[in-house]
Amino acid sequence: MALLSSIFFAAFIVFSLSEASSHAHWSKNDTAAFSVVASEEGGGEWVLLQKSIGVSAMHMQLLKNNRVIIFDRTNMGPSNLTFPKDKEYCLNYTIHNNPELVTDCTAHSLSYDVASNTIRPLVVRSDTWCSSGAVDPSGTLIQTGGFGDGSRSIRTVPPCDDDTCDWTEQQQVNLVENRWYASSQILPDGRAVVMGGRHVFSYEFYPKADGMSSGKYHLRFLVETYDEKEENNLYPFLHLLPDGNLFLFANNRSILLDYNNNRVVKEFPVMPGGVKRNYPSTGSSVLLPLKMNGKLDGSGLPEAEVLICGGAQLGAFTSTKGKGFVAASTSCGRITVTDPDPKWVMETLPMPRVMPDMLLLPTGDVIIINGASKGTAGWENAINPVLNPVLYKTYEPNPESRFTTLNPSSIPRMYHSSAVLLPDGRVLVGGSNPHERYKFRAEFPTDLTLEAYNPPYLSPIFASLRPTIESVEPRTKTVSYGQSFGVKFQLSVHTNDSAKFSVALVTPSFTTHSFAMSQRMVVLDIVRFKHLYTRYKKPSARYDYKIVVRGPPKNTVAPPGYYMLFVIQAGIPSQATWVRVQ
């Protein structure tokens, strides 16, 4: 009996939605707690994870093995990360016009293990400076371009679980053009597009279609959006839309691009306000959540909205050369790109911001993090770091109430900093190096720390509201287009209110230079919601549920690959489980 009473007592009764109704009880506490998360200024918490990872986090990519591939450039002198003696690898290069050969035996890349909070140095050979990346359908990082010997490189890192994998540089295949400050996006057929780059007005694909070795496509839009002396169109914002076309934003203009036929389908209105949004007047951009259970366009696909925030005025970059630091922009523009007659709706940030990182949180809200309030991107080009993240409440109907200023970090994250969403709902933040080399005595020193920002939904006061995912059916965790699948989870509250739940798929982004490439969230259709059974275990009961959701309708809505699946209840997300969409 002792044994019996110590194990879960489960009532193996399956309630349907209506049968469960008489058992439902939401405590006042839960409701009160939720209103705190929704309204509190100054929420969230910063945690220093690592005092030094030895490398400044210019680029970051989370892979499905819960490792984050972090790297800087490779040819600016030694980093602070050494290899184990038996794994040492030295690069030989010259710096700028100095003919002296430097032998550099430090690491410029690493794999960060999220669960154990440990790092492992990796070997990257060609120069990754200001490069781009995407994750292919098998979960492998496809990393493209850079500078010098790396400007046409294609490098890969697979997601292995045994901590043996490292960079592979493609030997036979290269990019057709130099791609320095280019953007990438994963496509419905599993290829990556690489768009633009410094003095390069074209795009290309990896891998190339059969027999196409010279495939590059000139795009006049990239020429037209290039500002003399300032550029303001590098790292263009690129989002794959549900209809399969690409949304492309550069400087202050945007187009819908049919990349298969190299045809501009439509041009959106110029974003008003006289603000430049792309490097070096760097703002950021997100494709807001694609809601299958929200508004659909005429063809049954989800409506798509883009949000772009921050940036700088024309002339701001030029003025940094004389140490004049102009206030950054406070404006954001939001546009429903699937509307027949789309218009920018302008909104105002709580503070000016250049070089913000914008990440989708599992709740569908956007966190705006890192950056400065004066100057532009580029070495030594900004002052006045903005230490407070800002939460943008995507679904708040009143535009005046959409922004909340959150708790500040103590570490300035200026040029060459980055941030990515982790599967446990935290935001991993690192980098900042507004200098040509590693420089630790400066107003804004090269930063080698790694921090986590825990958004307000991770507060312990919401623990009782947080779903815990138990399993995904089928057990292969493979989600097929248009097919329903089940997600079982537990909660410590009893509810029958399916409207409080959502299930979202989120891609891990390739983040660099304030742009989270391929970032995407698809909010799935809920087909069924069931309370399965109750486990009466002292001191608190656990309630088991199953949600059946429909997989994304097609590969233009969710390109094939690995996604973080979150169950969200009343604004509180579970930890994610990885699923493969194919």
Ligand SMILES: *[C@@H]1O[C@H](CO)[C@@H](O)[C@H](O)[C@H]1NC(C)=O
């Ligand atoms: C859920 O339970 C509450 C309280 O028992 C009841 O008022 C409500 O109608 C139920 N909702 C559904 C959708 O069954």
Ligand SMILES: *[C@@H]1O[C@H](CO)[C@@H](O)[C@H](O)[C@H]1NC(C)=O
């Ligand atoms: C209600 O919430 C407060 C924190 O907001 C917590 O201290 C308290 O234990 C909760 N009460 C119950 C019954 O869960």
Ligand SMILES: *[C@@H]1O[C@H](CO)[C@@H](O)[C@H](O)[C@H]1NC(C)=O
């Ligand atoms: C990096 O290494 C240099 C040289 O050894 C040292 O002076 C500096 O303090 C280190 N910086 C950090 C942040 O660890």
Ligand SMILES: *[C@@H]1O[C@H](CO)[C@@H](O)[C@H](O)[C@H]1NC(C)=O
């Ligand atoms: C760099 O130079 C060292 C010393 O001359 C040599 O041992 C090493 O093989 C070189 N590394 C590369 C990648 O060429």
Ligand SMILES: *[C@@H]1O[C@H](CO)[C@@H](O)[C@H](O)[C@H]1NC(C)=O
């Ligand atoms: C957009 O940018 C172009 C090129 O810099 C500039 O001529 C034009 O005035 C800008 N338009 C607006 C509305 O800001």
